[in-house]
Amino acid sequence: MPTPHEYAHEHAERFRQELHDLLRIPSISTDPAYRSEVRRCADWLAAHLRGLGMTAETIPTNRHPLVYAEWMGAGADAKTVLTYGHYDVQPADVDEGWHSDPFEPEERDGNIYARGAEDNKGQLWLQIKAVESLFHGDQPPACNLKFIIEGEEESGGESIAKYVAENPEKLKADVCLISDTGILAFDKPSIIYALRGMVATELTVTGPDHDLHSGSFGGVVHNPLQVVAEIVSKLHNADGSVAVPGFYDDVVMMSDAERAELAKTSWTEAEVATETGVPQTWGEVGFSPRERAGGRPTLEINGIGGGYAGIGFKTVIPSSALVKISCRLVANQDPDRIYDLLKAYVAQITPPTVTVEWKKFGGGHGALVDIHAPEMQAAVRAYENVWGVKPVFLREGGSIPVVADLQRHVGMPVLLIGFGLPTDNIHGPNEHFNIELFHRGVDTILHFYEIYAG
Amino acid sequence: MPTPHEYAHEHAERFRQELHDLLRIPSISTDPAYRSEVRRCADWLAAHLRGLGMTAETIPTNRHPLVYAEWMGAGADAKTVLTYGHYDVQPADVDEGWHSDPFEPEERDGNIYARGAEDNKGQLWLQIKAVESLFHGDQPPACNLKFIIEGEEESGGESIAKYVAENPEKLKADVCLISDTGILAFDKPSIIYALRGMVATELTVTGPDHDLHSGSFGGVVHNPLQVVAEIVSKLHNADGSVAVPGFYDDVVMMSDAERAELAKTSWTEAEVATETGVPQTWGEVGFSPRERAGGRPTLEINGIGGGYAGIGFKTVIPSSALVKISCRLVANQDPDRIYDLLKAYVAQITPPTVTVEWKKFGGGHGALVDIHAPEMQAAVRAYENVWGVKPVFLREGGSIPVVADLQRHVGMPVLLIGFGLPTDNIHGPNEHFNIELFHRGVDTILHFYEIYAG
Numbered sequence: 014m015p016t017p018h019e020y021a022h023e024h025a026e027r028f029r030q031e032l033h034d035l036l037r038i039p040s041i042s043t044d045p046a047y048r049s050e051v052r053r054c055a056d057w058l059a060a061h062l063r064g065l066g067m068t069a070e071t072i073p074t075n076r077h078p079l080v081y082a083e084w085m086g087a088g089a090d091a092k093t094v095l096t097y098g099h100y101d102v103q104p105a106d107v108d109e110g111w112h113s114d115p116f117e118p119e120e121r122d123g124n125i126y127a128r129g130a131e132d133n134k135g136q137l138w139l140q141i142k143a144v145e146s147l148f149h150g151d152q153p154p155a156c157n158l159k160f161i162i163e164g165e166e167e168s169g170g171e172s173i174a175k176y177v178a179e180n181p182e183k184l185k186a187d188v189c190l191i192s193d194t195g196i197l198a199f200d201k202p203s204i205i206y207a208l209r210g211m212v213a214t215e216l217t218v219t220g221p222d223h224d225l226h227s228g229s230f231g232g233v234v235h236n237p238l239q240v241v242a243e244i245v246s247k248l249h250n251a252d253g254s255v256a257v258p259g260f261y262d263d264v265v266m267m268s269d270a271e272r273a274e275l276a277k278t279s280w281t282e283a284e285v286a287t288e289t290g291v292p293q294t295w296g297e298v299g300f301s302p303r304e305r306a307g308g309r310p311t312l313e314i315n316g317i318g319g320g321y322a323g324i325g326f327k328t329v330i331p332s333s334a335l336v337k338i339s340c341r342l343v344a345n346q347d348p349d350r351i352y353d354l355l356k357a358y359v360a361q362i363t364p365p366t367v368t369v370e371w372k373k374f375g376g377g378h379g380a381l382v383d384i385h386a387p388e389m390q391a392a393v394r395a396y397e398n399v400w401g402v403k404p405v406f407l408r409e410g411g412s413i414p415v416v417a418d419l420q421r422h423v424g425m426p427v428l429l430i431g432f433g434l435p436t437d438n439i440h441g442p443n444e445h446f447n448i449e450l451f452h453r454g455v456d457t458i459l460h461f462y463e464i465y466a467g
Numbered sequence: 468m469p470t471p472h473e474y475a476h477e478h479a480e481r482f483r484q485e486l487h488d489l490l491r492i493p494s495i496s497t498d499p500a501y502r503s504e505v506r507r508c509a510d511w512l513a514a515h516l517r518g519l520g521m522t523a524e525t526i527p528t529n530r531h532p533l534v535y536a537e538w539m540g541a542g543a544d545a546k547t548v549l550t551y552g553h554y555d556v557q558p559a560d561v562d563e564g565w566h567s568d569p570f571e572p573e574e575r576d577g578n579i580y581a582r583g584a585e586d587n588k589g590q591l592w593l594q595i596k597a598v599e600s601l602f603h604g605d606q607p608p609a610c611n612l613k614f615i616i617e618g619e620e621e622s623g624g625e626s627i628a629k630y631v632a633e634n635p636e637k638l639k640a641d642v643c644l645i646s647d648t649g650i651l652a653f654d655k656p657s658i659i660y661a662l663r664g665m666v667a668t669e670l671t672v673t674g675p676d677h678d679l680h681s682g683s684f685g686g687v688v689h690n691p692l693q694v695v696a697e698i699v700s701k702l703h704n705a706d707g708s709v710a711v712p713g714f715y716d717d718v719v720m721m722s723d724a725e726r727a728e729l730a731k732t733s734w735t736e737a738e739v740a741t742e743t744g745v746p747q748t749w750g751e752v753g754f755s756p757r758e759r760a761g762g763r764p765t766l767e768i769n770g771i772g773g774g775y776a777g778i779g780f781k782t783v784i785p786s787s788a789l790v791k792i793s794c795r796l797v798a799n800q801d802p803d804r805i806y807d808l809l810k811a812y813v814a815q816i817t818p819p820t821v822t823v824e825w826k827k828f829g830g831g832h833g834a835l836v837d838i839h840a841p842e843m844q845a846a847v848r849a850y851e852n853v854w855g856v857k858p859v860f861l862r863e864g865g866s867i868p869v870v871a872d873l874q875r876h877v878g879m880p881v882l883l884i885g886f887g888l889p890t891d892n893i894h895g896p897n898e899h900f901n902i903e904l905f906h907r908g909v910d911t912i913l914h915f916y917e918i919y920a921g
Contacts, residue, residue: 290676322772
């Protein structure tokens, strides 16, 4: 019998071909038009997990189903490892600048290109394939195994939040693994120990009850696009800080020691400019890029729509305009409170010439993980075994609300063992995942299981 | 032989059926996808004018063809009347809220519903059908007749501007008629004596060279949507005036007598609010709605696009965002100068975190017409003959740049004899033209020809 590592190496090619199949399902959770594809993706995953020898089910929710699987064959005395992932993806349109169909995976330049290649199907798949390798190794798995996989991570995540709060016993485990983050660079492994929370909203500003001709009505009614711009312009101060009163009230400031640790991993303003192509960086005065992106809350404008923005020109005053706003929060900030503060402030700065409607797209708490816990130290050694160097600890700007939920409700350490690269362009065109890192990911997870089970 | 009026009444039904055919051609000039439909519309019109007994041609331009027709049979001693119109239309999408296909005309509630029903195909058609009635009347036409019809009025109008400047002899006439404006209300005829000019632009603000994840890069790069909002918010002062330095330099202020005359035609803030559905009106402090819409220059935001504005949510920082801005100008303001002032001001308020690209969509001068000229007085009597009351004089907020061009280059009075209603919803969904006003229009034009020819 081969070891789990040997099995994984022998079946590497098939692992990726199966991932291609998974990536071909356009499980875009935010767009109702893709509801049945999301459903199909959940069924596909449950069937695959059953094929590995686990019991698996899809769990209906108000929106997209959860997938749950377990194998308790290691016995009541053995440790239990829960793996979380998400099978839904962000929208993707070829016109955004994709060089290949976002839902027809292509391997080129050592990467897999597809929507979800990294976030999160690719990283979920390396977890599943590590478990498959455990089942086919020379010894049966030493830990009990659970999976909980959601289909709304890219669009609010209400269902998993509700499920975790209501079913802590079912998800009970000694540790939770999540591969939905990245490492600093190909040869620089790192572990995320802090995540930002988020609250996402949409604001519709309505003036006239129908579109108007700007020649006839320009100058006599307040243009909703102008009002949206005026509101948005008041959401930040000149020093780059967020202008919403009370926004920073609950922020726990990074310690000097922590800031010194973060300063060891270089991400200068010049590096940010080169990586993103901006003429000059921007942000809250007094903080480094890594501090601004991971240790400070932010407010972002994710979309504005209204009037005619197509080819050519249309002299219209639109009846309404909308703006999508999201806030990234640090641990200890409550998403509901931030939403209320934002609403109250916007109400205060909205002129009486328009009406405003709000829509909330869910959100979640930020999270901090104890870097000294033994589970975390097992993860450090797992990376070290594969890379030959110790990973560094980092804060991450993105949000995985379920981390805080799992910590709070189930009560176990949550480890963010991810293998993406900053250049993977998740959420953008030409998202990709490095093939070598996919396979290193499988190996690292296998090392974690070995070290953790002792 | 019937009189021209009798002929027009006998053929009323056919006149409208022909108009339906014209409205079925989606001659959207701003969208390159409709180029061949615009061309087809020009050919259709030239053929129709030839069928009336005129010589007619389509004149190629850099974009969409002009249609020119003439009949000089009244002789060298007779007066010549030039009619201007445009055969192109604004874009129209059923999803904007149309109750019937914008390019399949429907007659209901006493109106014709279609894109262009009023602006300008319906109004052009009543001019053409008045001329047809002259040809079939008991006497040959007493005036020589010319038509110049353009296909870019809704998208810049560069070609007609160039053609008028270069061919004043060909267009030479004693008076020019244009039906591309409206009357105050069904039973309140009015004549526009002032039009606003316009300059239309598009501004693209680019930050990063690709879309970014707002979790990873929020707070470290300046979001182009935020920059667009910040720029737009600085284009107006708190008193509703335009903040671009120099914007009002060349504005000729309305006289007290003129303001008193305009005040006679009621259009209160409350009436504007009811007509448009806004909770409260808006505009330059110190001026009435009619003054703001006709006698003062304005700056409008006609579209903003960037990020994800569809259903659901996408946590993206877009690489770029765009804003479409147009300025309505009063007579004596130069569109090129205003464009330069706007560019200079925006350059001054643009942060170094982004780059900006400009696109200009043409424009034109505003115009004033002498209300005491004998040609204008003939138009007054023509309306009076049909309505039984004298029309009032008004300023119009919209732009017909060719009016100033015809006045400046060909040197003749230009009369705006229009029959639209403020509620026709031109440029918006469910554009329509009142059927009775279409036929009154034909009658009024016929009266004008009789009175003007003496």
